[in-house]
């Protein structure tokens with residue numbers, strides 16, 4: 001089943017939410033292409049595009065969390081670094097072994113499940129801080 005963005009995934013920052021929607025779209029395209037048995041070259045292109053998009057998005061989101069003084073900023077940054085390492089392992093595996101049913105299951109876990117759990121568990125923590133216009137006078 002395709003992954004979908006839900007209201008419960010909001011970070012309170014429309015720009016970041018849009019990026020998450022795009023990220024989910026790219027993840028779905030990749031999963032569809034793998035399940036449809038598309039050529040390895042095409043899958044590798046989708047991996048490359050998704051990887052670049054994810055890194056750009058992470059940079060943006062990390063800056064946003066820092067700006068908002070969100071306490072999850074460091075957790076978020078570390079999670080992103082871990083993801084980037086795992087993602088490059090997946091890409092190396094595609095180049096080496098091509099697409100196998102086992103690989104698709106691994107991608108489902110390391111990519112699809114990760115994205116959903118990460119948005120829900122970490123990124124949404126931004127919501128409470130992003131909405132505060134300024135810390136001045138915010139007490140009480």
Ligand SMILES: [Fe+2]
Nearest residue numbers: 061076122123
């Ligand atoms: Fe994040």
